[in-house]
Amino acid sequence: MTQDVKETSAPPGTVPQGTPPPQPPQSPHPPSAPAPPAPAALAAKVRTLAPSMTRSMQRVAEAVAGDPAGCAALTVTGLAGLTGTSEATVVRTARLLGYPGYRDLRLALAGLAAHQQSGRAPAITTDIAVDDPIADVVAKLAYDEQQTLADTAAGLDTAQLGAAVAAVAGARRTDVYGVGASGLVAQDLTQKLLRIGLIAQAHSDPHLAVTNAVQLRAGDVAIAITHSGSTGDVIEPLRVAFERGATTVAITGRPDGPVTQYADHVLTTSTARESELRPAAMSSRTSQLLVVDCLFVGVAQGTYETAAPALSASYEALAHRHRR
Numbered sequence: 001m002t003q004d005v006k007e008t009s010a011p012p013g014t015v016p017q018g019t020p021p022p023q024p025p026q027s028p029h030p031p032s033a034p035a036p037p038a039p040a041a042l043a044a045k046v047r048t049l050a051p052s053m054t055r056s057m058q059r060v061a062e063a064v065a066g067d068p069a070g071c072a073a074l075t076v077t078g079l080a081g082l083t084g085t086s087e088a089t090v091v092r093t094a095r096l097l098g099y100p101g102y103r104d105l106r107l108a109l110a111g112l113a114a115h116q117q118s119g120r121a122p123a124i125t126t127d128i129a130v131d132d133p134i135a136d137v138v139a140k141l142a143y144d145e146q147q148t149l150a151d152t153a154a155g156l157d158t159a160q161l162g163a164a165v166a167a168v169a170g171a172r173r174t175d176v177y178g179v180g181a182s183g184l185v186a187q188d189l190t191q192k193l194l195r196i197g198l199i200a201q202a203h204s205d206p207h208l209a210v211t212n213a214v215q216l217r218a219g220d221v222a223i224a225i226t227h228s229g230s231t232g233d234v235i236e237p238l239r240v241a242f243e244r245g246a247t248t249v250a251i252t253g254r255p256d257g258p259v260t261q262y263a264d265h266v267l268t269t270s271t272a273r274e275s276e277l278r279p280a281a282m283s284s285r286t287s288q289l290l291v292v293d294c295l296f297v298g299v300a301q302g303t304y305e306t307a308a309p310a311l312s313a314s315y316e317a318l319a320h321r322h323r324r
Contacts, residue, residue, distance in 0.1 A: 044150075048253060048270060056089045057092060060089060060093040063079065064105065076102045148286045149286065156268065157267070162298070164249045168295065169302040171198070171199075177203050177224045181285045182227060183204035186204065188289065189292040196310045197307060210237045213238070213240035216240075216241045218246065220247070222237065222238055224249070225288055225292075226252050226259055227252065227288070229253065229259045230259065248265075249265045251269060
């Protein structure tokens with residue numbers, strides 16, 4: 001989101017004469033296109049974006065993720081025929097996945113196929129049945145957690161992460177919004193920031209979140225954590241913080257979700273398939289915790305001269321509570 005938009009914001013009830021009516025927020029992403037995702041990140045990208053695709057585009061995305069070697073050998077016409085779609089749909093899917101055109105997608109598919117052939121295919125399927133032995137449940141969950149972490153790491157935009165790190169490291173205060181499972185992640189991030197001497201608060205109550213967001217200004221940071229990207233109780237305080245001039249960050253599994261309209265920086269988490277015995281909150285929490293850990297470590301690195309003594313002081317203050 002451009003700084004110009006924020007500088008035009010005015011306190012309630014003070015509308016400068018001649019000010020044009022407010023416009024809807026513009027895209028927070030810079031006009032220059034990001035680099036295409038690495039081949040290893042392609043499958044994660046498909047899982048993240050598939051829910052927002054049309055059904056025809058989903059067929060193309062599922063085909064290239066399911067059989068990268070076979071699809072890499074196909075022309076755009078061949079892939080359109082295989083998926084029962086059109087050439088235009090194939091090209092649109094390639095661009096949505098982050099590639100300038102189908103040729104670039106084919107190169108990534110070839111690279112992904114070579115990467116997969118160099119390793120062993122997993123022998124575990126992650127669907128958990130009601131009558132699965134507990135040992136199988138452990139193995140399946142462990143594999144799925146590993147895959148979620150790998151997908152999140154592969155799809156995380158390090159430029160956006162670096163910008164968020166810089167903003168938090170230099171912030172007067174940081175507010176973090178999250179409800180439900182995301183609220184637990186918000187609390188995890190704030191307690192880490194507090195231990196290195198930074199001012200941070202987690203808000204799961206939507207009324208208190210908005211009340212605190214009203215007090216933010218330029219130099220502050222607001223972070224919204226929402227897997228769906230459409231949680232109103234999280235979007236509302238982020239919008240208020242954005243309009244007050246704070247730097248805003250969205251941690252979400254839907255980079256096209258409504259929350260990103262008010263985010264200067266977007267950190268994307270992996271989207272895993274939901275099942276009866278494994279609700280989406282389980283995988284989203286895992287990927288969100290990885291992102292906030294990366295954010296925290298980056299901030300601790302950037303503020304090391306003050307963070308290290310603060311962390312030591314917090315350890316010392318709590319040492320007597322850990323009985324041996």
